[in-house]
Amino acid sequence: MNSRDFIENGLILEDSIQIGKMLEEGGIDAIELSGGVLTSDKLSPSRMGIHSEEKEAYFRQEAKAFREKVAVPLILVGGNRSYNIAERIIAEGTADYISMCRPLIREPGLINRWKSGDFAKSACLSDNQCFGPARAGEGIYCVTEKKEKAL
16 A cells, blocks of 8 residues: 655555554555555656665655554565665564565566575666566566667
8 A cells, every 4th residue: 555645635644554554453464565656757656766775665764654553564665675675674673574576577586596695686777667568568577687688
């Protein structure tokens, strides 16, 4: 669910937390927390240019606010690229689980790589090129990786 929409007259964090409480009371098993809307380039759910750990987990502050009020397991999505950040988010209690999309499109074996001890950051460049083929009905794949392999 969205933590906030980041647009004028959109969903705000306080309302989202209230919805989270209602879902908790209704018996929901977990909440995957995201944010933003697709029409916003700056604060979209799929931000571009995640080149440093500081830019990762971009809904982390919203997750911390959720954690204070909602007790169901929390899954954090949005810009998770490195093992270190994922581990820190879990260790500090900000979220119970980490979710990823684009890194697993680029590197489907990422979790197994991390399990084997290779903790290098995902190869995903966060360029959003992977969504083009999906919108065209061609499936989803890392366009950038395909171009790199063709060179």
